[in-house]
Amino acid sequence: MTKNLSKTDRVRGLGTGIVLLALAAALPASAAPQLMTDYGDQWAWRSGDINAMGGTGIALYRGGLSNLYNPAMLALETGTRLDAGLAVDQESEDRFVPLFDTFSSWVADASVAANRNHFWQSGFGAARRVLDGRVPLTAALSLTDRYPFEYGFEEEIRNPDPFNTGPQRDMIMETRSRELEGTLRNLSLGLGAAVHERVSVGFAAHYAFGTRTDTWAVRDFDTADGDSSYAQTYEQDVDGINVTFGLRGVVNERVEIGLAWESRLKASGDFSDVRTAAGTGTVVDETRAGHWKYPDIYRAGLAFRPRTDPATVFTIEFEYMPWSQTEDTEKPADLNAARMNDTMDVRVGVQHTFYNGVPVRFGFRHYDSYMDKEASASAFSGGVGLPFGDGLISVSLELTKLTGILDHQFPYSPDYWGDAYFADPEARVEDTRFRVGVGYTLNF
Numbered sequence: 001m002t003k004n005l006s007k008t009d010r011v012r013g014l015g016t017g018i019v020l021l022a023l024a025a026a027l028p029a030s031a032a033p034q035l036m037t038d039y040g041d042q043w044a045w046r047s048g049d050i051n052a053m054g055g056t057g058i059a060l061y062r063g064g065l066s067n068l069y070n071p072a073m074l075a076l077e078t079g080t081r082l083d084a085g086l087a088v089d090q091e092s093e094d095r096f097v098p099l100f101d102t103f104s105s106w107v108a109d110a111s112v113a114a115n116r117n118h119f120w121q122s123g124f125g126a127a128r129r130v131l132d133g134r135v136p137l138t139a140a141l142s143l144t145d146r147y148p149f150e151y152g153f154e155e156e157i158r159n160p161d162p163f164n165t166g167p168q169r170d171m172i173m174e175t176r177s178r179e180l181e182g183t184l185r186n187l188s189l190g191l192g193a194a195v196h197e198r199v200s201v202g203f204a205a206h207y208a209f210g211t212r213t214d215t216w217a218v219r220d221f222d223t224a225d226g227d228s229s230y231a232q233t234y235e236q237d238v239d240g241i242n243v244t245f246g247l248r249g250v251v252n253e254r255v256e257i258g259l260a261w262e263s264r265l266k267a268s269g270d271f272s273d274v275r276t277a278a279g280t281g282t283v284v285d286e287t288r289a290g291h292w293k294y295p296d297i298y299r300a301g302l303a304f305r306p307r308t309d310p311a312t313v314f315t316i317e318f319e320y321m322p323w324s325q326t327e328d329t330e331k332p333a334d335l336n337a338a339r340m341n342d343t344m345d346v347r348v349g350v351q352h353t354f355y356n357g358v359p360v361r362f363g364f365r366h367y368d369s370y371m372d373k374e375a376s377a378s379a380f381s382g383g384v385g386l387p388f389g390d391g392l393i394s395v396s397l398e399l400t401k402l403t404g405i406l407d408h409q410f411p412y413s414p415d416y417w418g419d420a421y422f423a424d425p426e427a428r429v430e431d432t433r434f435r436v437g438v439g440y441t442l443n444f
Contacts (some may be wrong), residue, residue: 032151033431034093035371035404037180037214039292039326040147042345042367043379045087045121048394048439052383053349054363058301058317059248059258060349063441064125064140067190070260070299071202072246074127074138074192083125085394085439091117092434093153095408095427109428113155121145123439140190140204149212151180153409173222176410177215184210184238184267192246202246208267209239218410220278229278236290238269254305258317262297264325271330293327312352319345323370343368359385361396375404383437391442398435403428 032041043055046065050057057069063083066073093116096109123144131137157174190204217231242265249257268291275284301317323340331339345367353359361383369375379400386393405426412423 032148032180033091033402033433034151034153034406034409034429035369035375035402035431037149037151038328038371039294040149040184042343042370043365043377043400043433044145044148045089045435045437046123046144047083047085047125048383048396048437049351049359049361049385049441051087051398051435051437052361052363052381052394052396053315053351054347054365054379054381056301056315056317056347056349056363058260058299058319059256059303059315060301060313062125064127064142064190065123065144066127066192066202066246067125067140067142067188067204067206067244068144068146068186070246070248070258070301071140071190071192071204071244072200072248072260073258074140074190074202075136075194075200075248077127077129077138077140077192080128080444081126082442083439084123085437086120086122087396087435087437089119089121089433089435091115091119091151092432093117094430094432096430097424097427112427113153115153117150117152119148119150121148136194138192140188140192142186142188142190144186144188145183146186146206146208147184147210149180149182149184149214151178153178155410171221173220174227175219175221177217178409179215179217180213181215182210182212184208184212190244198250200248202244202248204244204246206242206244206265207239208242208265211235211237216410230276232273232275235272235274236269236292237272238267238292240265240267240291242266242294254307256303258299258301258303260297260299262299264296265294267292267294290329291327292329293325295322295325297321308352310353310355312350315347315349317347317349319347321345321370326370339371341368341370341373343370357387361385361394365400369402369404372404372406375402377402388440390444391440394439394441396435396437396439398433398437400433402431402433404431405429 045051050062061073061076063081095113097112099107099110101107125142127140130139154177156172159171186206186208188204188206192202194200214234220227220229242263244262246260270287271290272287298320303315305313322342324342326340347365349363351359351361363381365379377400381398383396406429408427
């Protein structure tokens with residue numbers, strides 16, 4: 001939606017954008033399932049209109065956030081556009097292990113842990129036409145959470161002996177937790193130029209920065225078993241720079257295509273490891289230089305606008321990431337490629353705009369997990385745009401489920417409680433995520 005605003009309105013809009021930029025920088029990151037705790041979430045939030053359409057933006061203009069998808073789309077801006085928003089993400093993780101009877105026959109999958117967490121995420125983008133003429137040029141600035149790491153896990157280990165009627169019955173033997181915090185954010189500057197009436201090109205530079213803090217803690221209440229309480233914190237404080245090149249082509253008045261390539265990101269910095277053991281009272285603090293090197297990203301998309309009145313747009317997009325390129329100085333070099341899975345991310349979006357200017361959006365997304373070849377996720381989304389003031393509010397709803405067979409966060413001893421109980425070394429982990437996002441777009 002485009003409005004002609006007075007000078008006062010423009011100043012007010014710019015001031016609002018600055019406030020929202022500060023808010024975007026201050027909010028914590030969104031949730032990430034256990035499968036994505038090593039290198040960040042594959043399902044990050046961008047804005048209400050983008051996520052309502054399945055995370056599409058390679059062949060559609062997304063304001064300043066086109067820096068992340070295809071900066072060639074920036075050439076479509078003719079004035080100034082501000083985008084800002086935030087989302088709340090509810091992550092529900094349930095863990096199951098097989099339960100067998102005394103004859104070693106499977107009975108059911110028993111729940112061993114259930115966790116519910118809420119996380120916030122935000123995004124901001126600004127784009128402005130800075131040069132008119134034969135080769136129009138648009139500049140854009142954006143700040144987004146690129147690879148969120150937020151994750152929480154807690155469980156209790158209790159006395160399982162059903163024949164103990166004394167004070168030991170159902171006693172808490174251990175409480176165990178894992179708390180992962182931080183995000184790798186992108187501050188991006190992009191340029192898009194229309195070099196021909198049917199061809200646009202774009203370039204964006206990204207400065208990635210952030211700190212990942214992973215804390216594991218066990219509090220032991222059963223001192224007779226030889227174990228003791230401990231806490232261990234891994235922290236990676238990293239930054240790095242990479243770039244994106246984009247191309248937009250107009251096939252005809254109904255069809256557009258978008259292509260983009262993003263270079264590898266080397267996020268390097270200080271990696272620290274602090275271990276505290278309650279039994280001995282010892283503290284070990286180690287710091288070393290390290291880095292992660294993310295893979296190249298290849299993107300392609302197509303947008304189709306049929307002859308409908310009111311207007312409708314369909315888009316289908318693909319994103320390929322060869323995660324086997326990943327380098328991590330904390331992992332043995334010969335295992336880096338072998339343990340990672342190359343992924344394909346397919347996104348479909350549709351937007352129908354009614355006569356009153358209200359858009360309704362739907363999306364679907366299917367992506368593979370970079371940590372497990374057998375795991376993949378499907379995300380369903382929808383949303384609506386509502387005129388408000390001098391801009392448009394966009395609301396998005398998203399639902400996805402990811403299931404994997406994973407090692408336990410904390411191991412269960414094979415001789416747990418003597419030889420009376422045996423715990424399977426892996427658990428079926430079901431991660432369900434529901435996210436609500438709200439964004440605001442202002443054009444002037």
